[in-house]
Amino acid sequence: MKHELRPMVDLSRRIFTLRHIETGEYICLRQDRTEYVACFSDGDSAGQFREEMGLIEHVDLAPMPLSETPFDHYWLDGEMLGRNALTNNGAASYPAG
Structure with a gap:
């Protein structure tokens, strides 16, 4: 099976997470x-x-570098990614699919 290459996600990329206002979760x-x-x-x-x-009344937006999120799995812009799809360099690639 042939795989197309997609760019990996740069760990230094600034993202926006959603955090519960009262608990911070x-x-x-x-x-x-x-x-x-x-x-x-x-x-x-x-x-x-x-x-x-x-x-809106329960959650704040929390901007941060992707590397600072305490998770190994990400739902980034609707795409599910694992930490293995992350890199310190935005130029690397990984197999799609």
């Missing part, structure tokens, strides 16, 4: 018993997701 999505922290590459997308989910 990150908002995550669960699939197959794995939690993926919800994160977005821009504040507008994060804000739109927060609004569509009805979380």
Whole structure:
């Protein structure tokens, strides 16, 4: 099976996570018993997701470098990624699929 190459996600990339206002807990999505922290590459997308989910009164946007999130699995802009898809250099690639 031939794999196309996709760029890896740079660990220094600034992302926006969603955090509960009162508890500070990150908002995550669960699939197959794995939690993926919800994160977005821009504040507008994060804000739109927060609004569509009805979380405006309960969740703040928290900008930070991707490397500072305490998770191994990410739901980044709607794509589920594991830490193995991250790099310190935005030029690397990994097999798709």
